[in-house]
Amino acid sequence: MTPRLSGPRPAAVxxxxxxxxxxxxxxxxxxxxxxxxxxxxxSPPGWRGVITPLLGGLDRRAETAITPEDWPIxxxxxxxALDADWAQLDPDFSAGKKALGAEDWNGAIAALExxxxxxxxxxxxxxxxxxxxxxxxxxxxxxxxxxxxLMLNPRHRSAHEHLGEAYLVLGESAKAEQLLVAxxxxxxxxxxxYDDLKRAIAAYKRLAAR
Amino acid sequence: xxxxxxxxxxxxxGAAALPMNTTQYPxxxxxxxxxxxxxxxxxxxxxxxxxEIEAMKALRTTLQRADQSYWADRxxxxxxxxxxxxxxxxxxxxxxxxxxxxxxxxxxGSLKHVAMENRLYPFRELLxxxxxxxxxxxxxxxxxxxxxxxxxxxxxxxxGAARAAESTGDRLKASEYFxxxxxxxxxxxxxxxxxxxxxxxxxxxxxVGGARK
Numbered sequence: 001m002t003p004r005l006s007g008p009r010p011a012a013v014x015x016x017x018x019x020x021x022x023x024x025x026x027x028x029x030x031x032x033x034x035x036x037x038x039x040x041x042x043s044p045p046g047w048r049g050v051i052t053p054l055l056g057g058l059d060r061r062a063e064t065a066i067t068p069e070d071w072p073i074x075x076x077x078x079x080x081a082l083d084a085d086w087a088q089l090d091p092d093f094s095a096g097k098k099a100l101g102a103e104d105w106n107g108a109i110a111a112l113e114x115x116x117x118x119x120x121x122x123x124x125x126x127x128x129x130x131x132x133x134x135x136x137x138x139x140x141x142x143x144x145x146x147x148x149x150l151m152l153n154p155r156h157r158s159a160h161e162h163l164g165e166a167y168l169v170l171g172e173s174a175k176a177e178q179l180l181v182a183x184x185x186x187x188x189x190x191x192x193x194y195d196d197l198k199r200a201i202a203a204y205k206r207l208a209a210r
Numbered sequence: 211x212x213x214x215x216x217x218x219x220x221x222x223x224g225a226a227a228l229p230m231n232t233t234q235y236p237x238x239x240x241x242x243x244x245x246x247x248x249x250x251x252x253x254x255x256x257x258x259x260x261x262e263i264e265a266m267k268a269l270r271t272t273l274q275r276a277d278q279s280y281w282a283d284r285x286x287x288x289x290x291x292x293x294x295x296x297x298x299x300x301x302x303x304x305x306x307x308x309x310x311x312x313x314x315x316x317x318x319g320s321l322k323h324v325a326m327e328n329r330l331y332p333f334r335e336l337l338x339x340x341x342x343x344x345x346x347x348x349x350x351x352x353x354x355x356x357x358x359x360x361x362x363x364x365x366x367x368x369x370g371a372a373r374a375a376e377s378t379g380d381r382l383k384a385s386e387y388f389x390x391x392x393x394x395x396x397x398x399x400x401x402x403x404x405x406x407x408x409x410x411x412x413x414x415x416x417x418v419g420g421a422r423k
Contacts, residue, residue, distance in 0.1 A: 087276040097277075124277040155283055155316060158274070188312055189267070189289050 090115045093125060100132060108132040123153035127162060134166055142166055155186055157193040164197045168204045176201050213245040217331045218365065219402075225249025226258065236269040237281040241330055243269065244288035248331075251295035259296050263289050283320065287313040291336055303344060310337045314353070318360065332361045338370045347377035365394055369404050376411065388412055 089097070096112035099105075109132045116125045130145030143166050149159035164179035180197050187194040216224040226249030232239050247262030266289045273282040294310035297303075314333040322329060334357035341350035351374035357367045372387035388408035395405050 087278060089277060093277070124279050153279060153283070154319075155286075156279055158279075188309060189263070189286065189293060 090118055092118070093122075096125075096128060096132075100128060103135070105132040105136045109136075121152055123149040123156045123159065126152060127156060127159045130159070130162060130166075134162070139166055139170060157183060157186060157191055160186070161193040161197045165200055168200055173201060173204055173208070176204070213241055213330060216249065217245060220366070222249045222252040226253050226255060236272045236276075237278065237284065240266055240269045240273075240281070240285040240288055244285075244292065244330070247288075247292035248295060251292050251299065254299060256296050256299055259292055263292055263296075266292075280320070280323065283316065284323075287316050287333060290316075291333055294336075294340060298340065298343065306340060307344070310340045313337075329361060332357050332364070332367070334360065335364065335367050335370060338367070338374065342370060342374055342377070347374040350374040351378060351380070351383070363390075363394060365391065365404075368394060369408075372408065372411070385412065 092111045092115035096108045096110075096115055099108035099111055109129055112125050112129045112132070116122065116129065119125060126145045126149035130142045130149065133139075133142035133145060143163060146159045146163040146166065149156050150163070153159075160179050160183045164176040164183075167173070167175040167179070176197065180194070180201060183191070183194045183197060212228060213225075215221075216228060225245045228242060228246050228249065230239075230242055230246060243262045243266045247259045247266070250256070250258035250262065266285055270282050270285040270289070273279075273285060290309045290313035294306045294313065297306035297309060310333070314337040317329065317333045334353055338350045338353035338357060341347070341353060351371055354367050354371035354374055358364065358371065361367065368387050368391040372384050372391060375381075375383035375387055388411045391408045392405060392412065395402065398405070
């Protein structure tokens with residue numbers, strides 16, 4: 001009979017080491033991400049202040065529901081707080097939209113996350129959560145939710161546009177261009193999301209050229 | 211149901227004349243607009259078809275803004291399908307094919323909604339129809355056969371596959387699909403032109419086969 005050693009077995013030690021290494025790697029990655037977002041939010045790119053007037057026109061229809069601010073937002077968020085009578089949205093989804101309209105971004109996220117639990121395949125909900133995070137200037141989370149929306153519905157136009165605009169804010173215009181190409185393929189019949197992102201990219205390029 | 215009735219019989223004039231009684235549900239209105247638009251496009255009323263597409267654009271926006279992106283996508287496909295037949299009539303054949311294929315691919319990539327008994331008119335079938343109209347029967351046959359795997363035992367798909375097979379000279383498949391069509395309609399109250407043609411083909415095939423023997 002093999003004597004049982006006290007303390008962890010070699011395999012367990014190896015497993016613990018692996019777990020620890022993974023935890024450190026994860027913490028490092030998260031730290032880097034957080035630092036990146038912090039750097040971004042505390043040092044806004046110079047073009048943002050200039051791009052706002054250019055993009056301000058995109059948000060004309062949203063004026064009643066969302067006050068324009070120094071942050072590029074898309075026109076397809078117009079009348080976000082309104083619910084159509086026939087749509088019969090989930091109560092939390094509806095509450096989330098109302099919170100978005102009231103610019104209560106955290107409240108919107110809380111309500112929409114609840115709605116997403118009941119309707120996990122709904123790309124619209126993910127798109128809205130992404131939007132709320134974006135308005136909180138938490139771009140990492142925003143991008144994650146936009147990507148989730150596109151995973152659920154690869155044809156979701158608004159998520160394409162929002163994600164493209166988020167990449168522009170991060171200065172990643174090549175990724176925004178890729179999303180514009182994808183939108184172009186989706187919008188064989190012209191759509192406003194394509195036009196909006198195209199204008200945003202053009203404005204970005206004008207500023208980058210200065 | 212009125213939309214299905216005209217579409218399943220390929221009654222394009224009837225489809226074009228379908229009354230547009232608006233409801234409170236944009237997704238339902240879109241189905242009627244699609245039926246009318248397709249009917250108009252296939253009967254040569256291109257201006258009317260384009261008007262239907264414009265009306266559907268507004269419905270699509272309404273659906274999108276009401277967070278019904280599922281239905282907004284369906285309306286998009288319907289607009290593409292009408293646009294395909296308009297483009298074909300206008301001589302833009304490549305564009306027609308691109309529109310119709312995109313509509314079919316998009317529909318196939320979506321789940322059927324529980325509110326719909328089945329697809330109103332499977333766009334893969336409509337792609338087959340378009341290819342037949344464009345003189346590409348081999349490609350059309352391929353699309354009809356894919357459609358039959360997804361939505362089996364459909365009258366229009368059997369009819370399309372049979373005609374496509376006949377055009378490619380594939381007598382075996384033509385005979386098989388015409389036979390399935392006749393079998394599908396064996397309990398019908400009246401005989402449709404498609405069935406008469408299917409029976410005529412089978413009879414001709416038997417005669418030719420008999421003569422060979």
